[in-house]
Amino acid sequence: MMNKIKTHYRACNVCEATCGLEIKYQDNKILSIKGDKKDPLSKGHICPKGVALQDIYYDPDRLKQPVKKTQDGWQKISWNQAFDEVTNKIKSIQKQHGNDAVAIYSGNPTVHNMGAMLFMPMFSRLLRTKNRYSATSVDQLADQLAAYLLFGHQLLVPVPDLDRTDCLLIIGANPVVSNGSMMTAPKVAQRLKDIRKRGGKVINVDPRFTETSKIADQHIYINPAADVYLLLAMLHVVFEKQYDNLRHVKEFTHDIQDIKNLVKPYTPASVAEITGIEAQTIEDLVDTFCQSKSACCYPRFGASTQKFGTLTQWLGNVLNIVTGNFDRAGGVMFAKPALDILAPAKNKFKKVFGKNHSRLKGLPSFAGELPVSVLADEILTEGEGQIKMLITNSGNPVISTPNGNKMDKALQSLDYMVAVDFYVNESSRHANIILPPTSALERSHYNMAFHTLAVQNTAKYTEPLFDSEKNQRSDMQIFVELWSRLQPGGLKNKFKTWMTKRVIYKNGEAGIIDAGLKKGPYPDLNLAKVIASKHGIDLGALQPCMPERLFTIDQQIHLMPEEIKADIGRLEDNFINDKPDSEFNMQLIGRRDPRTNNSWMHNSHRMVKGKQRCVAIVNNQDAEKHDLKNGDSIKVTSKIGEITLPVSVSQEIKPGIISIPHGWGHVFDDIQLSIAKKHAGVNINILMDENSMDELSGNAVLSGVPVNIQKE
Numbered sequence: 001m002m003n004k005i006k007t008h009y010r011a012c013n014v015c016e017a018t019c020g021l022e023i024k025y026q027d028n029k030i031l032s033i034k035g036d037k038k039d040p041l042s043k044g045h046i047c048p049k050g051v052a053l054q055d056i057y058y059d060p061d062r063l064k065q066p067v068k069k070t071q072d073g074w075q076k077i078s079w080n081q082a083f084d085e086v087t088n089k090i091k092s093i094q095k096q097h098g099n100d101a102v103a104i105y106s107g108n109p110t111v112h113n114m115g116a117m118l119f120m121p122m123f124s125r126l127l128r129t130k131n132r133y134s135a136t137s138v139d140q141l142a143d144q145l146a147a148y149l150l151f152g153h154q155l156l157v158p159v160p161d162l163d164r165t166d167c168l169l170i171i172g173a174n175p176v177v178s179n180g181s182m183m184t185a186p187k188v189a190q191r192l193k194d195i196r197k198r199g200g201k202v203i204n205v206d207p208r209f210t211e212t213s214k215i216a217d218q219h220i221y222i223n224p225a226a227d228v229y230l231l232l233a234m235l236h237v238v239f240e241k242q243y244d245n246l247r248h249v250k251e252f253t254h255d256i257q258d259i260k261n262l263v264k265p266y267t268p269a270s271v272a273e274i275t276g277i278e279a280q281t282i283e284d285l286v287d288t289f290c291q292s293k294s295a296c297c298y299p300r301f302g303a304s305t306q307k308f309g310t311l312t313q314w315l316g317n318v319l320n321i322v323t324g325n326f327d328r329a330g331g332v333m334f335a336k337p338a339l340d341i342l343a344p345a346k347n348k349f350k351k352v353f354g355k356n357h358s359r360l361k362g363l364p365s366f367a368g369e370l371p372v373s374v375l376a377d378e379i380l381t382e383g384e385g386q387i388k389m390l391i392t393n394s395g396n397p398v399i400s401t402p403n404g405n406k407m408d409k410a411l412q413s414l415d416y417m418v419a420v421d422f423y424v425n426e427s428s429r430h431a432n433i434i435l436p437p438t439s440a441l442e443r444s445h446y447n448m449a450f451h452t453l454a455v456q457n458t459a460k461y462t463e464p465l466f467d468s469e470k471n472q473r474s475d476m477q478i479f480v481e482l483w484s485r486l487q488p489g490g491l492k493n494k495f496k497t498w499m500t501k502r503v504i505y506k507n508g509e510a511g512i513i514d515a516g517l518k519k520g521p522y523p524d525l526n527l528a529k530v531i532a533s534k535h536g537i538d539l540g541a542l543q544p545c546m547p548e549r550l551f552t553i554d555q556q557i558h559l560m561p562e563e564i565k566a567d568i569g570r571l572e573d574n575f576i577n578d579k580p581d582s583e584f585n586m587q588l589i590g591r592r593d594p595r596t597n598n599s600w601m602h603n604s605h606r607m608v609k610g611k612q613r614c615v616a617i618v619n620n621q622d623a624e625k626h627d628l629k630n631g632d633s634i635k636v637t638s639k640i641g642e643i644t645l646p647v648s649v650s651q652e653i654k655p656g657i658i659s660i661p662h663g664w665g666h667v668f669d670d671i672q673l674s675i676a677k678k679h680a681g682v683n684i685n686i687l688m689d690e691n692s693m694d695e696l697s698g699n700a701v702l703s704g705v706p707v708n709i710q711k712e
C-alpha cells in the first residue's frame with residue numbers, strides 16, 4: 001500500500017541561482033520536480049539541471065559505499081577500513097616526505113554543499129599543507145583578487161542590483177545560460193527583460209552573439225581577451241566627458257588621479273584595433289552607461305580567464321565606482337546575508353595574498369590556495385616538496401583544469417590518491433580509495449556562499465527529501481571522521497566543546513546554521529523560522545553598506561593598490577607589442593551549455609539526450625576557408641594538444657574565433673559513467689596550456705587561446 005503523495009520544498013544546489021524547487025513524491029518515488037512559484041528569490045524558475053537532480057539520486061552508477069582499487073577492480077570496503085587506510089596514508093606520507101607532500105583539490109560542487117563548506121576546511125587546515133587547490137583558479141580567482149585588493153576581502157564581490165538598474169553592461173558572461181556567475185540571480189533572463197521593460201538597456205560584450213545577446217538591446221563583438229583595453233578606453237571617455245561622479249563613495253575613496261593618468265593614453269581610437277571595436281561605438285557605449293539613471297558593469301568568468309584577468313576585473317569595479325554606480329540602488333551593491341560568512345572576520349583585514357608560494361614557479365597563494373595550473377607539475381617534478389598524495393573533493397581536474405592530458409598522467413603517477421566523490425570519473429579512476437558522500441536529495445542544505453552574492457536578500461533552509469541508506473555517509477560525516485582520526489587522541493582531546501559535542505553530534509550542520517542566523521543582521525531570525533517558512537524568507541532588496549562593510553586596513557578604498565600598479569607595465573607592454581601568433585590562425589574561447597554543469601552531470605539521460613552538444617562553433621567565413629559544413633569533423637590544434645570534434649557553422653561568432661564547450665571528454669574505458677560514456681564529447685582542456693595564466697592572480701587563461709583548425 002502506497003503512502004499519499006507529498007510535497008517537498010528545497011533550494012537547488014546545482015548552480016549559483018539556488019532556485020526553489022517543488023518536488024512531488026510518493027514513498028521513494030519522485031513524481032515531479034518543478035520550480036517553486038512561492039520561492040521569494042527564484043519565483044518559480046527552474047532549469048533542466050534542477051529536474052535532473054532525481055537522475056543523480058536514482059543513478060545506478062552512483063557509489064554509496066567506499067571502494068578500493070585492487071588487481072581485480074574496485075572492491076567495496078567498510079567505512080572504517082576506508083577511513084583507517086586513508087588517514088594512515090596521510091600520516092605515513094607526511095612523516096616521510098613532509099606536510100606539503102599531501103595535496104587537496106576541491107571541485108566546484110564543494111561550494112554548493114553545506115557539509116563540505118563547513119567541515120572540509122577544518123580537515124584541510126589539519127593537513128598543514130600549502131598544496132591546496134580548487135576550481136577557483138580556472139574560474140573566478142581574478143574577480144576575487146580584485147575584490148580583495150579594492151575592498152579588503154575576497155568575498156566582497158559587488159553584484160549588480162539587477163532588479164533596479166537602468167543599464168547592465170555584461171562583459172565575458174552569459175547569464176542566460178550560466179544563470180548568473182558570482183551573482184545569484186535565478187530567473188535571470190526575465191530579470192534582464194524587465195530592465196528593458198522599464199526603459200533600461202542591456203548591452204552584451206562578447207566575441208560570440210550568445211543566448212544573452214538574444215535578449216539584450218545591443219551586442220558588441222570584441223576580440224578575445226581585449227576587455228581590459230575596452231575598459232581603459234571607457235574610463236578615458238568618462239573623464240574626458242566629465243561623467244565622473246563618485247557620489248557618497250568620494251568620502252572614502254582615493255587615487256582617482258592615478259586612474260586618470262593611467263587611462264589618458266587609451267583613447268577609443270587607440271584601442272579600436274586591439275579590441276576590434278570602433279571608436280564611435282565605445283564613445284556611444286560610455287554615453288549610454290553614464291547617461292542612464294543607474295548602471296552596472298558586470299565582468300565575469302570570461303573576463304577573469306584571460307591574461308589580464310585581474311586588471312580587467314579591477315577596471316570593471318573602478319568604472320562602477322567613478323561613475324557613481326557603486327553601493328547605491330541600481331548600481332553594483334553587496335548583499336546582507338542572514339548568515340554572514342564574513343562576520344567571523346569582524347571587518348579586520350587579513351593578508352591572504354602571497355602568504356605562500358608554489359615550489360616550482362613561485363606563484364603566490366591566494367585565500368589559502370595555489371593556482372591549480374601548477375598542480376600537475378608539482379606532482380610530476382621530483383624534489384623536496386613534491387606532491388605524493390592527492391585528496392580530491394567533488395573535483396575532476398582531468399576534465400576541468402588546463403592540460404588535461406598532463407593532469408591525467410600526473411594523477412596516475414601519485415603514490416596515493418583519495419577521491420571524495422560518488423562517481424568513478426576521469427579523475428577518481430586514478431584513486432586508491434573513493435569515499436562517496438550522499439547526494440543532494442539525501443542532505444539538508446543552507447546556501448552559505450551564494451546568499452553573499454545574491455541580488456536580493458533571502459534565507460532558505462532545506463531538509464533532506466529522502467533518508468540516506470544506513471551505510472552511507474554525508475560530506476560532514478566524512479570530513480569530521482577523517483579530521484578526528486588525524487587528531488592525536490581524536491575529537492575528545494581538543495574539541496570537547498560546544499562545536500563538536502553539541503553542534504556536530506547533536507544538531508549536525510543545522511546547529512551551526514541556527515547559531516549563524518541568530519548572530520546575523522536580522523533580529524529574531526533563527527533556523528526554526530526559516531524552516532517554518534517552507535519557501536524561504538524574503539529579507540528585502542540590497543542596501544547601501546559602505547564604508548562599514550569594507551575590510552581594508554583603513555576602511556578606505558584605494559583605487560590603485562600596489563599589486564595592481566606593479567602589473568600595469570605588463571599591460572602597457574602588451575598594448576605596444578601584442579601581435580597575433582603567426583603559428584596559429586584562430587583563437588579559442590570556451591562555452592557553457594544549459595544542460596552541462598561543468599563536468600559532472602552528463603550521466604543523466606536528460607542532460608545529454610537530443611542534439612550533439614559538444615561541437616565547435618566557427619564563423620561562415622572560416623568554414624568556407626577550410627571547406628567545412630555543419631557536422632564535419634575538425635581537428636583543433638594548440639601549442640600543447642589536439643582534439644577532433646564536429647563543427648557547427650554560424651554567423652553568431654566573430655571570424656577567426658572558435659568556441660568549444662567545457663566539461664566533456666568522458667572517453668576512458670575505466671570510468672563508470674554508463675550514460676556519459678555514450679555521449680563522450682572531447683575535453684577542451686587538452687588544448688589549454690597550463691603555463692598560460694594571468695600573471696598577477698595565477699588564474700588560468702582559457703580565452704583567446706591560439707589554435708589551428710583543419711578539416712579531418
Ligand code: SF4
Nearest residue numbers: 012015018019047050
Ligand atoms: S538554474 Fe541552477 S539552481 Fe536553478 S534549477 Fe537550474 S541548476 Fe538548479
